[in-house]
Amino acid sequence: MHRKKKQEKGTEAFPSSIFEIDKSGSVVNETYIQAVAQFMKELLEGDEDCFLVEVKIKPTNNFKVFLDADSGISIARCINFNRALYKKIEEAGWFPEGDFSLEVSSPGLDEPLKLWRQYKKNIGRMVDITLLDGSHLTGKLLEVTEDGCVVEETKGKNKKKEVITHSLLFEHIKQTKIQVVF
Known part of the structure; x- marks a missing residue:
């Protein structure tokens, strides 16, 4: 139970239904x-x-x-x-x-994607994904499902070019950032 702090003249109390007060009396x-x-x-x-x-x-x-x-x-x-x-x-x-x-x-390119809706709107763009194990994956965002995404990674060039499709669960992704391609 919170004890009411003596109010100074000219100040108003914060509505307790919206704010929590910490031990020092300041709003969290x-x-x-x-x-x-x-x-x-x-x-x-x-x-x-x-x-x-x-x-x-x-x-x-x-x-x-x-x-x-x-x-x-x-x-x-x-x-x-x-x-x-x-x-x-x-x-x-x-x-x-x-x-x-x-x-x-807007969040800008330096902020990672946080919401499913952001993933959805960025289908077709290049992304850099950091997985929970610390590994990185850079590729084209092809598809977004309810619980994950599909990314197409291209390794090598010309005759040694290899295209790998990864299906990733959101629960295994630490962060995803949009990559700018020039």
């Missing part, structure tokens, strides 16, 4: 992440194309929200979501002094 970052994710899901309602990938927070109250879309996500769309989400965070009153920042963007 995970609850901010969950609340921001919920706000974002509300903003995405009715948008069949766009989806939330991840919410991160840095100790400086810098929120990073990664969105993606089946048809790709534009900068303009990210700006619109940023403005709407910023307003929701301000209205929630979590940071009365306004000491937070918000970035809404």
Whole structure:
């Protein structure tokens, strides 16, 4: 059971149904992440194309929200979501002094794929997969099933060229990153 901390004049308590308080009396970052994710899901309602990938927070109250879309996500769309989400965070009153920042963007090529939907939209692209055992596999993403993916790896060149098809379960994949081919 949480004991109520004496409130300083001019401050408001956080709704206990949304936030958890740690022993020092500060809000746990995970609850901010969950609340921001919920706000974002509300903003995405009715948008069949766009989806939330991840919410991160840095100790400086810098929120990073990664969105993606089946048809790709534009900068303009990210700006619109940023403005709407910023307003929701301000209205929630979590940071009365306004000491937070918000970035809404696509995950970018440096972020690994996290969701099945991301795998699906990247069929036909080159991927670099790290398996749980530490081994790497680079190839073309051919297919995505409910529990895994099929990747076509090409080894060697010309007459020594060998094409190997790998069926991988998601549970054996540590991370998958899109490769840019020039």
